[in-house]
Amino acid sequence: MLGRWQRQALEAAVPSSAERDEIKQLRAAFKRVEMERDMLKKAVTIGML
Template sequence: MARAQGISPALLGRWLRQALEAAVPYSTERDEIKRLRAELKRVEMERDISKKL
């Protein structure tokens, strides 16, 4: 596929790795996102409970 486009397979592989690194958050970012989602869920539940009271 790469050769059909006139580029080396190694260059295509490097571009692919760079694109994946840019698209996928690092593990610390994933952990923070997970923590923030859990906190948001907790706060929304607290809000909903206080609305019912």
């Protein structure tokens, strides 16, 4: 019974291909947003000098 529960938990923990694609897209969007944030920080710093 414990083995069956463990197998079910492991199957549920593995993301599907659609979920993996979504994660990949979200990571790319996050990276883009971080770059934009960093550019804005630099722009604000330059503008304050």
